[in-house]
Amino acid sequence: MAEKRVTREEDYATWYNDLVYQADLAEHSDVRGCMVIKPYGYAIWENMRDVLDAKFKETGHSNAYFPLFIPKSYLSKEAAHVDGFAKECAVVTHYRLKNAEDGSGVVVDPDAKLQEELIVRPTSETIIWNSYKNWIQSYRDLPILINQWANVVRWEMRTRLFLRTAEFLWQEGHTAHATKTEAIAEAEQMLDVYAEFAENYMAMPVLKGRKTASERFAGAEDTLCIEALMQDGKALQAGTSHFLGQNFAKAFEVKFADKEGKLDYVWATSWGVSTRLMGALIMTHSDDQGLVLPPALAPIQVVGVPIYRSEEELAAISERFATLAKELKSLGIRFKYDNDDNRRPGWKFAEYETKGVPIRLAMGPRDLENGKIEVARRDTKSKEVVDFEGIANFIQNLLTAIQAQLLQKAKDFRTANTKQIDSYEQFKVEIEKGGFFLAHWDGTPETEELIKQETKATIRCIPFDGDPTPGVCMVTGKPSERRVVFAKAY
Helix, strand or coil: CCCCCCCCCHHHHHHHHHHHHHHEEEEEEECCEEECCCHHHHHHHHHHHHHHHHHHCCCCCCEEECCCEEEEHHHCCCHHHHHHHHHCCCCECCEEEEEEECCCCEEEEEEEEEEEEECCCCCCCHHHHHHHHHHHHHHHHHEEEEEEEEEEECCHHHHCCEEEECCCEEEEEEEEEEEHHHHHHHHHHHHHHHHHHHCCCCCCCCHHHHHCHCCCCCCCHHHEEEEEEECCCCCCEEEEEEEEHHHHHHHHCCCCEEECEEEEEEEEEEEEEEEHHHHHHHHHHHHHECCCCCCCCCCEEEEEEECCCCCHHHHHHHHHHHHHHHHHCCCCCCCCCCCCCCCCCCHHHHHHHHCCEEEEEEEEEHHHHCCEEEECCCCCCCCCEEECHHHHHHHHHHHHHHHHHHHHHHHHHHCEEEEEECCCHHHHHHHHHHHHHHEEECCCCHHHHHHHHCCHHHHHHCCCCCCCCCCECCCCEEEEEEEEEEEHHH
């Protein structure tokens, strides 16, 4: 852990990539565009998954699983959907290999061509709605509230670990409803679930809002989103929830009989978050020394390191830590005692700092004798020596404080980097510095595209909260209904 690190200020992209490797989160695979999520990184993802899964079930959803492969004809049924994903699809054309006649290895058997090509799922609306067609006949069959934890493939050419990879992990909710009102309420509810998770578990403040028509999910009538601001001033879309209207129901002929026996198309939603949240977590809190994790998601919340010269000292310190371990476990705190004698305490301190463990405890013979223990915080790098008596409750309260302070720090950063702007010329200058910019826009896709081409900034969302006062577009001078949020984004 002694190698010199690139700082955020020197090169943010290199800092990020180095941190993912140094904190042992993930690495690039030999399969182009794909990643290997290592155990420590996967443990963080599992914590995210478990919290979200519980929240989905609390809101009445059940988990299911649908095929990885989608017949090409299914994808063709919803025109906007296929247009949105066509350039990112991986296609399976054959089902068998054979040994090459010249002994050079295996080749695709030309006689094993599929009658219909299969698409490796970029998202599952089409394959799921093909099933819903068989599940839904009457209003009694509704609503259907299903979530799937899965992998998806979108053939990205420019990749970055967690943020953009050809294959990634995610969850996708797919629901079917009898009324438009019910479907819209579902989409809004799930966006709230995502926002609450981001703020209360990731300690990451988010803006809730609506995507413009140009940025909407392919096949949706409305896309709601949460947007977060990273430390380099770029925005990251952390989650989306889509009101699909009756588009997929019409594409797959999914009708239901209402209480009067009248047939109508089903109303739908879909919503999802992915391993991109890992990238968001890293970039929201981490510093030049390594990862900083909010306690709610840290695989190890507290680590204990003994400092000793003899086996007798180690045995006595270990006994004291064993007592503490039981107390912390009873409080639901994830604790690791690192008595590995192959690594010196200094190496361990640096290792756990890099991995972002929220609290580090250290105890030597003198601490033991005096009934004390050293407590170090990862977020502030502060250290204090406290009484061992009552340490478990002290740690519990400290973890709560760290979680709250990380959120507040991120909120303060966002506030300091959110600006209201009226001049397009000023916008062109300020956008290079990064941040959220609240500006008027005339509502046309042409102006939206012009801004994107000239500045690389996009409309992140039309915020639900914020100033609803009408004004004039900063580019065209035409009327604007309200300010929208611009930023450069990942």
